[in-house]
Amino acid sequence: MEIIPLTGVEREFNENELIVSKTDLTGKLTYGNRLFFNLAGMNEEECLGKQHNIVRHPDMPRCVFDLLWRTLQAGEELFAYVVNRSSNGDHYWVFAHVTPSTDMNGTVNGYHSNRRSPNRTILNESIIPLYKRLLRVEKDDPSPRSGLEKSKAMIADLLAERKQGFNEFMFSLEG
Structure with missing residues (x-):
């Protein structure tokens, strides 16, 4: 797979627009709406059947x-x-809601994600600084596994200090 350099250019979308994608249980894309494909810079053929992490940004x-x-x-x-990466190296931020999808019997058969344009103030004042600290911990450790464990502990400590779950924390940033 060709590694595309990051451009530093952010793609934004309207606050009234919604990105939708669906995956199977292994994370392979089974559906994306037009906005998903536009922001990812790919078409259906390039995305469907591929792991959703094809849009993963290295700063996440x-x-x-x-x-x-x-x-x-x-x-x-x-x-x-x-933060996701487009196929040309641009990036785009989202506020994601990801949930299991179920069949008629209630058995989980995939995952569904709706993503909205993020609150820029929360992004700039809270999320980006937090994610930079987490990423630094992950990358500074010579062991990827150990770095991951340390960043997971950082999040756990933050949530324990605030007496919140992760979802509560995300919504508490609204003020």
Whole structure:
């Protein structure tokens, strides 16, 4: 896979628009709406059947995705700010709501994500500084596994200090 350099250019979308994507249980894309494909800079053929992490940005802390997957596998929803990478190296921020999808019997058969344009004040004053600290902990450790564990501990400590779960924390930033 070709590594595209980051451009530093942010793609933004209207606050009334909604990005939608769906995956199977392994994270392979099964659906994306037009806005998803436009921001990702790819078409359906380039995305469907591929892992959703094809839009993962290297500045996104791994501990947030670890939390996402643990939450989903517990059958729960997660709200999180996420920075994604477009195919040309641009990036775009979202406020994501990710939840398990179920069949008629209530069996989880995939995951569904709706993403909105983020609150810029929260992003700039809270999320970006937090994610930079988490990412620094992950990257400064010579062991990727140890770095991940340390960043997970940082989030756990922050949430314990605030006496909040992650979703509560995300919404508490609204003020």
